[in-house]
Structures are given as structure tokens and as C-alpha cells.
Amino acid sequence: VSGFTAEEVTGYRAETPGCAHVAHLNNAGASLMPAPVHDAVRGHLEREALAGGYEAEDEAADAIADTYAALAELIGGASEEIAFAENATRAWDMACYAVADLGPGDRILTERAEYVSQHLAFLQLAKRTGASVEVIDDDEHGQIDLGALAAAMDERVRIVNLVHVPTYGGLINPAAEVGAIVREHPRTLYFLDACQSVGQLDVDVEAIGCDVLSAPGRKFLRGPRGTGFLWVRESRMAELEPPFMDLRGAHWARGGEGYELLPDARRFETWETYVAGRVGLGVAARYALAVGVERIEGHVIALAAGLRGALAELPGVRIRDTGARQGAIVTFTVDGVDAGAVAAAARRAGVNVNAIPAEHARLAFDPRGVDAVVRSSVHYFTTQEELDRLLAVVSAAAGYRGARI
Numbered sequence: 001v002s003g004f005t006a007e008e009v010t011g012y013r014a015e016t017p018g019c020a021h022v023a024h025l026n027n028a029g030a031s032l033m034p035a036p037v038h039d040a041v042r043g044h045l046e047r048e049a050l051a052g053g054y055e056a057e058d059e060a061a062d063a064i065a066d067t068y069a070a071l072a073e074l075i076g077g078a079s080e081e082i083a084f085a086e087n088a089t090r091a092w093d094m095a096c097y098a099v100a101d102l103g104p105g106d107r108i109l110t111e112r113a114e115y116v117s118q119h120l121a122f123l124q125l126a127k128r129t130g131a132s133v134e135v136i137d138d139d140e141h142g143q144i145d146l147g148a149l150a151a152a153m154d155e156r157v158r159i160v161n162l163v164h165v166p167t168y169g170g171l172i173n174p175a176a177e178v179g180a181i182v183r184e185h186p187r188t189l190y191f192l193d194a195c196q197s198v199g200q201l202d203v204d205v206e207a208i209g210c211d212v213l214s215a216p217g218r219k220f221l222r223g224p225r226g227t228g229f230l231w232v233r234e235s236r237m238a239e240l241e242p243p244f245m246d247l248r249g250a251h252w253a254r255g256g257e258g259y260e261l262l263p264d265a266r267r268f269e270t271w272e273t274y275v276a277g278r279v280g281l282g283v284a285a286r287y288a289l290a291v292g293v294e295r296i297e298g299h300v301i302a303l304a305a306g307l308r309g310a311l312a313e314l315p316g317v318r319i320r321d322t323g324a325r326q327g328a329i330v331t332f333t334v335d336g337v338d339a340g341a342v343a344a345a346a347r348r349a350g351v352n353v354n355a356i357p358a359e360h361a362r363l364a365f366d367p368r369g370v371d372a373v374v375r376s377s378v379h380y381f382t383t384q385e386e387l388d389r390l391l392a393v394v395s396a397a398a399g400y401r402g403a404r405i
């Protein structure tokens, strides 16, 4: 495996207390926090208990400012373009529901990798505004069909939504190629769901050309749960009127008659928030930067490719990943065995993987007749020994099915 040496991996594992307890192959669900992240969250909660919540926040002002800076650095944006959110969906919602001029005749283009929560929002927006929602099909690799996207574009396309890496598989969608197509149409806003790619891949908003990016803290970034962030390109900020505001995002004018939105992405935030999580999120972003996102990308891609190959050799196991380029997520089914039962057997054996139901990804799974897949997702601290433990569980599950029949 290219990327990190065995010594480096051992060092990262030593900084990850969870590695001593479980083979964690659920980094696409929520990764294991490194000790510095855990310490930062715990330390802040301690200060809240001892000094008072507002006072602890004042003490943490520099750390909070650095969270914006670190997240911006991670994705190649500016600090003022970042807003905190409690998860990736709310981050994304705050920008998507902010496209206030959507109306009949406007078109929203999305694609098959779309996550359930986004499509629910699009269905509601279509119902409210009369805009249409159209799904761009996949190409022969199972990634967005770039030719179909280019052909579908016109001046009525207000939003193009792309999931960089879906919840359901190894696919890495060609985000920069989509950006090149969308950039030809100045009215269109390009939303990138980077939920599964931030922390896994080297994500650069300039290279990709997106206008909006959303991501959570807890997944490949290894931050605390209950955190996420939004990035909005400065030049598109004025087009977006947040669906909700509080005193954080806007000033109430003297006399009480009007309000003025903050000029930057803080307009999408709320005043009350999980401050300890924000502090921890910044530490997680700094940690990823120190480890090196380019090296993480190379390492996890190679590690996952090895796992994919080994699983494919097992009788009765079918790899379900699509895409010309594949990353850290490896999905499969075992003939005749429920995905939930495989995940439960793995959990009992101390290996964390989970089952992804079709309802999370209907546009991808329903046409293929897939009900659920087992999802395993590696990270740079994963070892071959952990992968071997998963392979043993899956072989046993496949064999057990054979014995029963």
C-alpha cells in the first residue's frame, strides 16, 4: 500500500484510543476521533462546567476562529466563506433553501448518487416553488454521465447538485469535470455534497469549481458528532437569503423595522450552538492537515482496493461499488444473507461495518434492484489485520448460508 509507513500507521493508531477496542471499518458512518479531538471537546465541556458556558466560549475565541481558518484551508476556501452547522444536511439545507428566486420553469439537476435527505428537500422545493427536479443518469461506469449533464444544461438550470462520494459505495464522482460544465452557465449554482469526501480525499473548491460545499465533522474528518460545515463561494453569497435567521446571521435595525444580513457565510449560522463541537471540529481539521490529505487519499484508495479484491474472491460475495474511480468505501452483498445480519455478525466479532438500506439511495439502488448493502470503510489508521478479521466474518457468513441451505 502506498502512502503511510507501518510506523506512521502505528503512531496514528496510538493516538486513536478506539483502535485498542475495535476494528473500526465504519469511517463513512462516524470515524474514531483522535485523542487531540476528544481532549479538545472534553476540555471545553469541562470549562463550561467550571467557568460557565459563555465565559468558556470567550476563553475559546482563538480556537473557534482557528476552526474557520482550518476548515477553509482544508478545502481551499476563505475563512469568511465557512459557516458551522450541526450536521451536513442542515449545512446543505441552509444554502439550498436559500435560493429564494426558484420558481416555475426553473430546473434543478441532480444525479443518482444523491442522498435521501437532499432528494426530500428537492421534492419539497419543487412542490413549493414549481421548479422541476431532473435526475441525470449514470454512464457505463456508474458515475454521473457528463455528456448527459452537458446536454441538459441551459439558462433555466438554477441548481446542479452532485454527491462527490455517495453513502452507498466506492464511487468518486468526477466533481471537477462537472464544475467545468456548470461554469459555462453563470446563473447555475453548483452544490457539492462533500459529506464522504472531506477528510478522505484532497478536496479543493477552486479545482472543482463548485459554489456550495457541505460536510459533517464526524465522518472521514474524524471530528465530533453533531458538527458540520457549509462553504459558500463569496461571489455567490448575495444570491442566498437564509431560510432562517437569528441574531447571529443578521442585525436588527434600530427602530425594529428592518434587518441586515451579515455579508459573509456567518449569515447561515445560529447563535446558540455546540461550542465544544466547534472547537473539536477545528482540531480535527488541523489534524487532517497535519497528516496530509493528499497522502490520506492515496493510502485509503489503495487499502480499499485491496479489500475489494479480497472480498470479490469469496464465494457468494458480490461487490456493489460503481465508478471509474473508487475510494475508501467498499460495499458488498452476500448471496442469501441479509446485509443487516452480516453487519451484526461483524459487530459481534468486534468489527464495525454497517448496512445501508435502499431508502438512503433510491436513485442508485432501486433501478439495480438492490435492497441493502454491507458498507465497510477504511481509513489511514486501518490495518491489514483488521481487514482480515472482516474477511473472516464475511467468509463465515457466506458459509453459514451455504450450510443452512
Ligand SMILES: Cc1ncc(COP(=O)(O)O)c(C=O)c1O
Pocket (backbone or CB within 6 Å): 087, 088, 089, 090, 115, 117, 163, 165, 166, 167, 193, 195, 196, 215, 216, 228
Ligand atoms: C453522501 C451523503 N450526504 C449527506 C449525508 C448526510 O449527512 P448528515 O448525516 O451529517 O446530515 C450523508 C450521511 O451519511 C451522506 O453519506
